[in-house]
Amino acid sequence: EAGVVQSPRYKIIEKKQPVAFWCNPISGHNTLYWYLQNLGQGPELLIRYENEEAVDDSQLPKDRFSAERLKGVDSTLKIQPAELGDSAVYLCASSPGPRQETQYFGPGTRLLVL
Amino acid sequence: ELKVEQNPLFLSMQEGKNYTIYCNYSTTSDRLYWYRQDPGKSLESLFVLLSNGAVKQEGRLMASLDTKARLSTLHITAAVHDLSATYFCAVGIYNDMRFGAGTRLTVKP
Numbered sequence: 001e002a003g004v005v006q007s008p009r010y011k012i013i014e015k016k017q018p019v020a021f022w023c024n025p026i027s028g029h030n031t032l033y034w035y036l037q038n039l040g041q042g043p044e045l046l047i048r049y050e051n052e053e054a055v056d057d058s059q060l061p062k063d064r065f066s067a068e069r070l071k072g073v074d075s076t077l078k079i080q081p082a083e084l085g086d087s088a089v090y091l092c093a094s095s096p097g098p099r100q101e102t103q104y105f106g107p108g109t110r111l112l113v114l
Numbered sequence: 115e116l117k118v119e120q121n122p123l124f125l126s127m128q129e130g131k132n133y134t135i136y137c138n139y140s141t142t143s144d145r146l147y148w149y150r151q152d153p154g155k156s157l158e159s160l161f162v163l164l165s166n167g168a169v170k171q172e173g174r175l176m177a178s179l180d181t182k183a184r185l186s187t188l189h190i191t192a193a194v195h196d197l198s199a200t201y202f203c204a205v206g207i208y209n210d211m212r213f214g215a216g217t218r219l220t221v222k223p
Contacts, residue, residue: 004156033210040215040216041215041216042118042202042204042213042214042215042216043157043202043213044213045210045211045212048209048210055209056209056210091156091157093157098209102147102159102162103147103159103211104159105149105156105157105158106156107155107156108156
């Protein structure tokens with residue numbers, strides 16, 4: 001069974017440029033998460049989707065970050081414009097449903113903003 | 115606000131030794147997760163603990179949960195080099211998880 005797929009794996013951009021990350025969850029998983037992981041820290045939730053609905057986006061900086069999950073499968077996370085402080089690893093995870101289900105993480109996208 | 119505290123944050127141990135990593139959390143929760151992360155890699159699920167007194171074991175790792183004390187432990191028995199990684203606990207809160215800062219484990223020969 002294929003795991004969570006993310007692309008690109010690495011991205012280097014200059015500040016004020018836009019950037020987008022893509023995630024394909026495990027087939028059949030209705031819940032999709034985007035996390036931010038800073039160096040030496042645990043992941044922090046940015047947004048959670050149940051199918052195509054964003055049910056928890058309270059930690060998403062909405063002035064520059066946006067996300068979508070069209071058709072309840074793939075998801076895209078966008079930053080526009082990027083700032084130096086956005087340099088981090090962006091992780092996507094999925095689970096069959098919320099709550100007690102284990103979340104399965106993708107390899108992440110490592111973003112460096114110069 | 116839920117706080118999840120792991121200790122120690124850094125752990126260097128000799129092969130063959132035993133040690134315990136602690137995960138304390140500040141509010142009621144009914145589920146606790148342990149993940150492993152190798153450098154530059156993503157998180158791998160180790161254990162899901164869903165009830166008070168739950169104990170799960172896989173190889174040299176054993177995890178337990180005391181919901182009354184709001185404490186989970188990850189015990190390492192007879193450590194080997196392959197266990198070197200960062201270990202995260204995560205506490206279930208509503209429909210989400212809140213992660214600790216991680217314990218970076220190094221097992222030396």
